[in-house]
Amino acid sequence: MGNAVISSDKWHPVLDRCLTISGEEEEEAFQLLENLASFMLPYEISASPLLQQMWYIIDNTKYDGNDKRLKALSVLTELSMGSADKMQLLIDSNKNARQVLALLLCRGKFDVRQQVLVILRNMLINLPSSIPFLVERQTVIGVSDLLTVMHPDTVILALEAMKAILENGGSPMTPENNEPSFSLLAEEASVHSRLDFLVSSPNEHVALLAMEILHEYIDPNDDDIILPDDLIDLTLHPLS
Known part of the structure; x- marks a missing residue:
């Protein structure tokens, strides 16, 4: 994944749409977000709404029993395998983590x-x-x-x-x-x-x-x- 894609905001519409899309489109969107979580540098993650959006899905009762929650957790899993700075961002991004x-x-x-x-x-x-x-x-x-x-x-x-x-x-x-x-x-x-x-x-x-x-x-x-x-x-x- 090119740095130009990561550093730009071209992927932000995918982040917005992941709340409403389903099926194959949803699979592709969350796969992209997982890849982003893996490749993005800590400062890029902290400057983006990625973590806030994932926590919103994870902590929203609207998604009880919904595969979106599991997919959002998979994005956090990518961060839990990253550098110490990425793991710290995971904690700091939600005071109720x-x-x-x-x-x-x-x-x-x-x-x-x-x-x-x-x-x-x-x-x-x-x-x-x-x-x-x-x-x-x-x-x-x-x-x-x-x-x-x-x-x-x-x-x-x-x-x-x-x-x-x-x-x-x-x-x-x-x-x-x-x-x-x-x-x-x-x-x-x-x-x-x-x-x-x-x-x-x-x-x-x-x-x-x-x-x-x-x-x-x-x-x-x-x-x-x-x-x-x-x-x-x-x-x-x-x-x-």
Whole structure:
């Protein structure tokens, strides 16, 4: 995609029309916006209405159950895989980002919850400073609930997000109702018992991640948790 296209406002009509179009035209429009989010430089993003429009779609009840919301989340996913500056723009562009993402993570359709999980997972791992800004009680509850689904890839994403939260060891930046530390929020959200169950998962990656989190962050003094010598490399990378 040429810099001339990105730097100009020729694509702005597409951004305006994405609120009303549907079908194949909608697919093409949001694909263009995803590409823009990937290629644009931070100053170009901040100078454009791209993020504001995506948040408008994501946070508007008019689009409950509508594929537009999922497509708008896909645009944010592109930013969550970008530079630290792009990820920071994602946070700064909506003062209610934490509450919006937490609500969708808990109450959205499954595909929406998965997409929000990918965004959070990427942000929490690759921009740890975002954790106090993006995580609250409902976020922890939503991630914990996704540990119970019969979809190993989703469970792995939830485990990786939970690992990042617990590794931070802090608490929400602006606690609601005196919210405690992330570790206590995880305990309240039944994370411990769900990890105990996942240790027996037939999926090796799931089992090892659950075991690692239990050993490193939940109960490091539990002699029953024995990490295998050949623990696989669980280095985490951005996901689309």
